Amino acid sequence: MCATGVRARGGVRALLADPRTDVNRTWMFSDFTALHFAVWTGYDDIVRLFLKCPRVDVNRVDNIQGTILGTITLLGDKRIDVNVLTLGGETALCKSARSNNTFGVRLLLAHPRIQIHLGTQSILHFALPWATKAVMETLLEDKRIDVNLVDKEQRTALHLAAYLGRIDVIQLLLDRDDTDVEKLDGDGLSARGLALSNYPEFARCFTIKKIVENKG
Structure with a gap:
């Protein structure tokens, strides 16, 4: 760990070559190995x-996010499970979206083995409470995204955006042809109904959408 911290390539190489070295030993935190430390510091050579x-153990889970440089290096290794869950139950894609790491989100979406959704829930559900509009736009650009997937409360991303008052995301979703505006959640409410209850000023977006559809 010390050799990693000072970026001593020769020292790290020698220690890794010694079979007595516990290369997966943790430090400071119970889930933080020297590999995690190297990724966290951005020492891609290490x-x-x-x-x-x-x-x-390249798939050992930690709860600390690394740098973009370290992420690029890891994604190039075929042994990496890009869908492994963190201790908090998140995938790397979920964590990158929640952390507003747009570049990381793009990298992960481009990975051939990435799983866009976690169970029946959409990545949009995980991202919505924290992600910026830029991250949401990046996710919505991916054709594999199903905007009508529901969470355990039967809410779509549009329901959640209406509940949270994310007018920017509401508009992004309403601009799509595949968004089911009329879908009801577990309480029998549409996204417009949720908006009326929590943010009445946003409800007119749904009215405008309906008028446009009727004219079409």
Whole structure:
């Protein structure tokens, strides 16, 4: 860990070559290994050294987000499970979206083995409470996104956006042809109904959408 911290490539290489070295030993936190530390610091050259060592557990979960540079290096390794869950039950994509890491979201969406949704819930449900409009736009650009998936309360992303007062996301979703505006949640409410209850000023967006559809 010390050799990693000072970016001593020779020291790290020598330690990794020694079979007595516990390459997966944790430090400071119960889930924080030297590989996590290298990713967190952005030392991609050190990350590459760890990835070359067959004894390193590349899919060991931690709860600390690394740098973009470290993420790029990790995603290039075929052993990496890009869909592994963190201790908090999130995938890397969920965590990147929640952390407003637009570049990380794009990298992960481009990965051939990425799972867009977690169970029956949409990635949009996880991102909505925290993600900026830019992150939401990035997610919605992906053709694999199903905007009508529901959470355990039978709410779609549009329901959640209306509940949270995310007018920016409401408009993004209403601009799509595949958004089911009339879908009811577990309480029998439409997204417009939720908006009327919590943010009446936003409800007119749904009215405008309906008028446009009727004219079409």
